[in-house]
Amino acid sequence: MKVYISADMEGISGIVSWEQVTDSHPEYARSVILMVREVNAAIDGALLGGTDEILVNDSHASMRNLPIEELNPRASLLSGNTKPLSMVQGVESGFDLAFFLGYHGAVGSNQAICDHSYSSSSVFSVSLNGQAMSETGINAALCGFYGVPVALVSGDEATVAQARVLLTDVETVAAKRAVGRFAAICRHPLLVREEIRQKARRAVEEAVRFRPYCLTPPIKLEIVFSQSSKADFAELLPGSQRLDGRRLFFQGENMPETFRALQAFLLLTRATN
Numbered sequence: 001m002k003v004y005i006s007a008d009m010e011g012i013s014g015i016v017s018w019e020q021v022t023d024s025h026p027e028y029a030r031s032v033i034l035m036v037r038e039v040n041a042a043i044d045g046a047l048l049g050g051t052d053e054i055l056v057n058d059s060h061a062s063m064r065n066l067p068i069e070e071l072n073p074r075a076s077l078l079s080g081n082t083k084p085l086s087m088v089q090g091v092e093s094g095f096d097l098a099f100f101l102g103y104h105g106a107v108g109s110n111q112a113i114c115d116h117s118y119s120s121s122s123v124f125s126v127s128l129n130g131q132a133m134s135e136t137g138i139n140a141a142l143c144g145f146y147g148v149p150v151a152l153v154s155g156d157e158a159t160v161a162q163a164r165v166l167l168t169d170v171e172t173v174a175a176k177r178a179v180g181r182f183a184a185i186c187r188h189p190l191l192v193r194e195e196i197r198q199k200a201r202r203a204v205e206e207a208v209r210f211r212p213y214c215l216t217p218p219i220k221l222e223i224v225f226s227q228s229s230k231a232d233f234a235e236l237l238p239g240s241q242r243l244d245g246r247r248l249f250f251q252g253e254n255m256p257e258t259f260r261a262l263q264a265f266l267l268l269t270r271a272t273n
């Protein structure tokens with residue numbers, strides 16, 4: 001049994017602000033410890049359930065957050081950026097299950113800590129095949145292309161509610177209840193970790209019940225940028241279609257191709273404000 005873990009940061013218990021997930025801020029050092037302990041809880045649970053191989057993909061910002069010396073040595077760590085599949089790089093090599101830890105709500109979610117979708121500065125909304133998507137949805141569709149079901153999602157209540165609507169059968173752990181974009185009632189990390197441990201174990205023990213989340217090709221991406229200047233740069237990508245001032249369309253043959261376009265759009269938007 002092989003388990004893949006994509007670990008983000010905004011959905012970890014105790015984290016409620018951009019400052020806490022920004023490496024130049026003094027609070028960041030505490031955040032990475034909170035993060036690695038939730039990841040270790042999932043690793044513990046997966047091992048108890050019978051997993052023999054675990055890959056953890058650091059999936060936040062620089063993707064160099066998790067201190068490897070604090071990580072359970074039974075897991076390997078994929079650290080750094082840029083990666084073609086970004087938050088789910090490595091899943092293409094073949095896994096039985098995927099866990100998404102510390103995830104956050106889609107851009108525009110109500111009462112969701114640090115809600116955004118891949119870029120907090122550039123993306124107003126993103127949809128695939130006409131359906132509004134969170135990072136959970138986009139990454140689940142990538143995993144699904146490679147035949148890997150998402151079995152566990154943790155984050156705030158908005159995040160796990162979105163995951164349940166999209167994935168239907170998925171174990172979830174709500175680490176906090178947001179009362180705004182930058183405030184939440186947080187459960188104690190010890191309780192969150194224990195629930196992650198239990199649900200990771202159950203997910204592995206009941207692995208056969210989970211189904212990959214697959215979108216039907218071709219995969220149509222529609223992205224609305226925060227400003228028209230972002231779309232001016234993004235439309236330089238061949239194959240993109242400008243729909244209006246802030247809106248672009250791209251159609252790919254499959255999920256990885258469309259995701260590459262999304263990543264290229266976001267890199268291009270960094271050239272302007």
Ligand SMILES: [Zn+2]
Nearest residue numbers: 008009010060
């Ligand atoms: Zn993040």
